[in-house]
Amino acid sequence: MMPGTExxxxxxxxxxxxxxxYDIDPTSQAVTLRGTALSGPYTGSGPAFMDATDLLSxxxxxxxxxxxxxxxNVSGLSSVxxxxxxxxxxxxxxGFSVPPSFKVNAGLAFANAGGVAxxxxxxxxxxxxxQPLNGPYTYSDLGxxxxxxxxxxxxxxxxAGLTPPSTYQQIGGLSRYDxxxxxxxxxxxxxxLSTSTTQATxxxxxxxxxxxxxxxxxxxxxxLVRGPFVVPQLLQQNPKATLASLNITSVTHGAGNLxxxxxxxxxxxxxTVNWNGAPRTTTRTDxxxxxxxxxxxxxxxxxxxxxxITNPATAASNAATFTIN
Numbered sequence: 001m002m003p004g005t006e007x008x009x010x011x012x013x014x015x016x017x018x019x020x021x022y023d024i025d026p027t028s029q030a031v032t033l034r035g036t037a038l039s040g041p042y043t044g045s046g047p048a049f050m051d052a053t054d055l056l057s058x059x060x061x062x063x064x065x066x067x068x069x070x071x072x073n074v075s076g077l078s079s080v081x082x083x084x085x086x087x088x089x090x091x092x093x094x095g096f097s098v099p100p101s102f103k104v105n106a107g108l109a110f111a112n113a114g115g116v117a118x119x120x121x122x123x124x125x126x127x128x129x130x131q132p133l134n135g136p137y138t139y140s141d142l143g144x145x146x147x148x149x150x151x152x153x154x155x156x157x158x159x160a161g162l163t164p165p166s167t168y169q170q171i172g173g174l175s176r177y178d179x180x181x182x183x184x185x186x187x188x189x190x191x192x193l194s195t196s197t198t199q200a201t202x203x204x205x206x207x208x209x210x211x212x213x214x215x216x217x218x219x220x221x222x223x224l225v226r227g228p229f230v231v232p233q234l235l236q237q238n239p240k241a242t243l244a245s246l247n248i249t250s251v252t253h254g255a256g257n258l259x260x261x262x263x264x265x266x267x268x269x270x271x272t273v274n275w276n277g278a279p280r281t282t283t284r285t286d287x288x289x290x291x292x293x294x295x296x297x298x299x300x301x302x303x304x305x306x307x308x309i310t311n312p313a314t315a316a317s318n319a320a321t322f323t324i325n
Contacts, residue, residue, distance in 0.1 A: 002072070003052050006256060010047040010072075015061040018043045021076050035076030044068040046100035048109075056109060056119055058093065058101040065094040067102070067109060067117065067124055088124035090117050100204075106150040113144070114157070130155060130177045130184075147205040147213065151284035152231060152269045153179045158190075158205050158215055174205075174213060174225060186232075190215065190223050210272040210279050211312070231270035233312040239266040241309040241317040250323040253302045258294040260322075262309065270312040276305050277316075299324055 002008040007024040018039035023032050042064075044057025055070045055077065066087035070077040079086065092115020093102065102111040109119045114130040144159035155177045173189040200219035208214050211231040215223040228234045247261040262273055265288055273282045273292035281293040290309065298305070302324050308316040 001049070003049055005052075010049065010055055012045050012047055012057070013038055015045070016041045019047050019055070019057060019070070019077060021055075021072060033076070034074065037076075039070065039077050046102065048100065048102065048104045050104055050107065050119060054120075056102070056104065058111075059087075060101055065089065067093055067119060069119060069122070069124070086122055088117070088119070090115050090124060090126050092129040093117070103146055103148060105148040108148070108150070110146050110148040110155060112146050112157075114146075116148075116155075128182045130157065130182050143202045145202040145205045145215075147207055148179070149207050150179060151282075154185075154230075155179050156205060156207075156213060156230075158202055174215065174229070176229060186229055188225060188229050192221070210270065210282070210310075231312055233268055233270045236312070238268050238311040238314050240314050241266050241268075241271060241311045243307070243309050243317045243320050246307065246320050246322065249321070250325055251299060253299055253324045255299050256296050258296075258299065260292050260294060260307075262290045262292060262307070262320075263288060264290070264309055264317065266311065267309065268311050272310050274308045274310055274316060277308070279310070 002010070007026060009022050009024070011020055011022055013020060018041065020038045021034040023034060042059060042061050045060045047055055047057045049055055053072050055072050057068045059066045059068060064087065066089050069086040070079060092113045093111040094113060102109050107118070107120060108116055108127065109124070110116050116127045116129070118125040118127060144157055147156045149156070157175045157177065158172070159175060160172060173187055175184050176186040177184050200217040200221065203216040203218055205213065205215045211226050211234060213225045213230050241264055243262065243264045245263045248258070251258060267284060267287050267290060269284060271282065271284055271290060272279045273290055274280065275294060275298055283291045285291065305322040305324065306319040307322055308319050310316045
């Protein structure tokens with residue numbers, strides 16, 4: 001989905017057809033392809049927006065294994081060099097994993113294979129690689145998958161255990177890596193998963209709530225993990241946050257999803273913005289700024305809402321008033 005809108009998406013139509021930008025008319029329920037053609041054969045899979053004008057994909061269909069960069073405009077997709085998508089070959093981005101092969105977080109591309117790069121440069125700049133993701137025998141049946149959270153300074157992977165009890169049948173679980181040192185900091189085993197089965201593959205790993213991770217397999221298994229493994233700050237004594245201001249203080253009822261920037265102080269990793277006491281999806285920019293996603297369902301009726309900030313394991317901050325006209 002394109003950042004800043006609910007009605008524009010990038011779709012991978014297959015290895016030969018390529019990628020396309022589609023606009024959705026919610027009134028007529030019509031879907032329209034921008035431009036006259038898709039991006040073409042072997043231009044990448046698992047599209048991910050950097051922003052509203054830049055789209056990335058990864059070539060999982062050929063031995064090129066490149067990270068591809070497209071520009072997004074009113075005519076659809078165009079290449080940054082006018083003849084082909086700008087391709088970058090990076091360490092740790094190789095392999096033929098099921099899309100999405102990488103995820104974008106805070107402007108960086110994090111790959112399932114462990115590589116991380118800055119795709120804003122041409123070619124993309126390799127920053128590092130998270131190793132070891134696997135033991136001597138890779139967790140190939142399910143496949144590793146990544147979920148970065150730069151607001152926590154952490155990168156999570158599903159894959160083999162760091163110290164498998166056997167080199168032939170490794171345990172599967174979630175690893176937490178320090179974003180900056182590239183070193184593993186924690187591992188938690190997920191039961192009933194091993195390399196002895198080929199009945200399931202990894203589908204996705206996502207962050208949810210203030211301290212949650214959700215892992216899904218193609219067999220319909222859903223693993224939910226919460227607590228200090230995700231947010232170690234829950235085990236620390238943290239200062240109470242202070243809320244200073246909101247960049248938006250009112251909206252007309254019936255508006256769509258809303259993103260608010262919250263300014264404050266003492267905002268530690270794992271800080272959460274609350275809407276009338278209930279947590280909402282929050283991203284920490286730095287120690288003084290958070291962004292929070294307010295769903296349209298919170299804005300259906302006129303009234304007043306109270307916004308607070310909660311640091312892990314602390315009481316809520318002072319409140320700011322938000323008006324729904």
